[in-house]
Amino acid sequence: MSDPDIQPERISDAEHAVMEALWTRHPLTAVEVCDHVCVQRDWTMATVKTLLARLVTKGAVATEPDGRRFLYSPLLERQTWVGGESRRLVDRLFGGSAASLFAHLAREEALDERDLNEIERLLQELRR
Numbered sequence: 244m245s246d247p248d249i250q251p252e253r254i255s256d257a258e259h260a261v262m263e264a265l266w267t268r269h270p271l272t273a274v275e276v277c278d279h280v281c282v283q284r285d286w287t288m289a290t291v292k293t294l295l296a297r298l299v300t301k302g303a304v305a306t307e308p309d310g311r312r313f314l315y316s317p318l319l320e321r322q323t324w325v326g327g328e329s330r331r332l333v334d335r336l337f338g339g340s341a342a343s344l345f346a347h348l349a350r351e352e353a354l355d356e357r358d359l360n361e362i363e364r365l366l367q368e369l370r371r
Contacts, residue, residue, distance in 0.1 A: 252301045254324065260284060261294045262303065266321045270307060270314035 254262060264279035265271060271279075277291045284290075295315055298304040303319040337343035345362070348354050354362070 269316040
């Protein structure tokens with residue numbers, strides 16, 4: 244179903260909320276997507292349908308007819324999206340240097356002991 248090579252256009256914050264609903268469970272109808280996001284975001288069904296249409300156009304979501312309604316499923320895997328967003332963040336804010344990101348987090352005391360232990364464990368795995 245999902246193709247890890249799919250790299251759709253950039254997904255907005257609003258579209259991301261819809262994607263999270265679809266990554267949690269799919270396929271979903273527009274009504275079911277709205278059940279996940281409308282109350283917390285103060286959105287209407289029209290907003291959800293607009294966002295779903297944009298995501299279909301961008302190639303991030305597929306539609307399948309189901310009677311008089313459509314079922315929506317993600318074509319973009321969450322892990323692929325996170326990887327792209329992470330790379331863009333590092334490129335945009337830290338000149339492409341992940342080490343600069345970690346240095347910034349360390350200077351701002353945004354890393355606790357558990358974070359540091361996890362980073363150390365990951366680094367050891369990468370060196371093997």
